[in-house]
Amino acid sequence: MGRTDEYVWQRGEEEPVSEGVLEAVTTVANCSSLELPPLQESVDVDSLNRLFVPPRRVQTVQFEYAGYEVTVEPECIRVSERS
Structure with a gap:
């Protein structure tokens, strides 16, 4: 069960992570992506995308981005404020 202050985004199968x-x-x-720092500053975007493309599937990748804890799983992305 997820944390109460956690947002869960259901990822589309064809959508890059x-x-x-x-x-x-x-x-x-509650902002535009233009207001956020580049994602590449927190994680290697190309590698992140490749980790969730079959047959190379991992179970979980976790990193910090823009003041949030981001957890990527095969079917969803969980976002919560850093504690």
């Missing part, structure tokens, strides 16, 4: 992360964080932060 990096796009899902940006959509999830902009939703939580």
Whole structure:
């Protein structure tokens, strides 16, 4: 069960993970993606996208981005404020 202060973004199967992360964080932060720092400053975007493309699937990747804790799983992206 997720934390109560956690936002869960259901990832589209064809959607690159990096796009899902940006959509999830902009939703939580209530801002435009232009107002956020470049995602590449927090994680290697190309590698992140490749980790969730079959057959190379990992279970979880976690990193900090724009003041949020981001957890990427195969079906969803979880975003919560850093504690």
